[in-house]
Amino acid sequence: MQMPTPDHRPRPRILCVVGARPNFMKMAPIMAALSEYAPELDARLVHTGQHYDKSMNHQYFDALGIPAPDINLEVGSGSHAAQTADVMRRFEPALDEIRPSAVLVVGDINSTLACALVAAKKSIPVIHVEAGLRSFDRSMPEEINRILTDQLSDLLFTTERHCRDNLLREGIAETRIHFAGNVMIDTLHRNLQRAVPVADILRHAGRKDFPADRGGFAVVTMHRPSNVDDPHILGRLLDTIAQAAHRLPVIFTIHPRTRSMIDKFGLRRKLDVPRLLALPPMGYLEMLGLMKDARVVLSDSGGIQEETTALGVPCITLRNNTERPVTVDEGTNILAGQDPERILALLDETLRTGGKVGRIPEFWDGKTSVRIAQTIRSWAGKGFPR
Known part of the structure; x- marks a missing residue:
């Protein structure tokens, strides 16, 4: 045979x-x-x-x-x-x-x-x-x-x-x-030119009037259990986000888990703040469009720490630690924890100085x-x- x-x-x-x-x-x-x-x-x-x-x-x-x-x-x-x-x-x-x-x-x-x-x-x-x-x-x-x-x-x-x-x-x-x-950065490079403009995102949300001129807004994401599963911690962080909106317009893309906890704890009223726009979770190209034109990003996401470093956008991370220390050592990331005073102080410094300037890590x-x-x-x- x-x-x-x-x-x-x-x-x-x-x-x-x-x-x-x-x-x-x-x-x-x-x-x-x-x-x-x-x-x-x-x-x-x-x-x-x-x-x-x-x-x-x-x-x-x-x-x-x-x-x-x-x-x-x-x-x-x-x-x-x-x-x-x-x-x-x-x-x-x-x-x-x-x-x-x-x-x-x-x-x-x-x-x-x-x-x-x-x-x-x-x-x-x-x-x-x-x-x-x-x-x-x-x-x-x-x-x-x-x-x-x-x-x-x-x-x-x-x-x-x-x-x-x-x-x-x-x-x-x-x-x-x-x-x-970092393979995440491969995807960012391939899709940066396809990122959805902020104006299109606002128009789709029915908020063309929201004052998010280029470079003049913050993006917030938050989903980790340590930040959203405790009503006291979540309430303080929502108050901090509201205070941030007094400093510059804030676009808060709300993770399903976070939305569920906000509703469970009766905290939705804390989002009723001028210049704070709460949006549902974004697709990748929409989120990329928001991040690349933001003046600063506040987040507890590991991936966003990497993406903001690659984009050269200051990132204030709402955690006490990170598994991605290169974003702190070489990139644009600063660990802020959950303390409202520290978060707002870092935000004020970023708005005053332009934020942390990093470099693109190796490979x-x-x-x-x-x-x-x-x-x-x-x-x-x-x-x-x-």
Whole structure:
């Protein structure tokens, strides 16, 4: 019997996993780069459905050019334990169906850890993009996800030089670690010219009259449990945002979790302030348009810390720590915590001086996904060694 030629061998499959909004911005350039720079690999996509709403396909998949998922697990929301368990339960049959040579996960959400754990238990190599980030605050669920996912991974791509040291301290073999840069910045570079103008956002919201001239407004986002799940802390932060609106116009894009807590605690009246515009969550291109023209951003988002550094926009982070210290050491980010006096003092200083001036960190050059694809291609050529 004639043996199949190498040209007829099935292509090795890389199963890429997304589950929540931040994943989409990271996965879009990775899948594009795998297609262009590692065409001998068959990249497939699973969406766990950890975050899902009807507008998501337009706001993220369509806008960023992400291919439709091969499988949608439709997990939905739930407690951390329930959601992680449900992803694991639904992901295993997907692995059996697709039979990948490796599983690629990004970031630090529950789906990241759940899928890495299932793959590792089935002896399938795991690739982790955005490895080694540490806040050193284990009260954050994301910190637990980061640490455990890195322990399970066979190939680890880091965004900052110091991440290597974190991984080495935790016993990760140096041969598994690759400094590739920040893939989020690839997406930013590719889409900056497509960012939705602020005037269009205001017009769509029916607020053409809102005084947000170029460079003359602040953008606020807030969603972390430590900021929004306690009525006293959330109330103080909303009062702080209202005080900020006395200084310059504020556009507050309200995360569904935050909106739910505002309603639960009866705090909606705190948003009824002149020059404070509350908007629903934005799509990627809309949020990019807001950030790039803002005078300052106040946020507790890790991704926004990175994006504002890349854009050169001052960022006041409403947290006491960050897993992205390069945004503080080299970028435009300042940690403010939850204290209203400190937040407003930093805002006043930013408005007076123009804000912190940073520089673009190493390998935040829009080519991270290419480096990732080329490394995976080389690794696959060696037979996916574990």
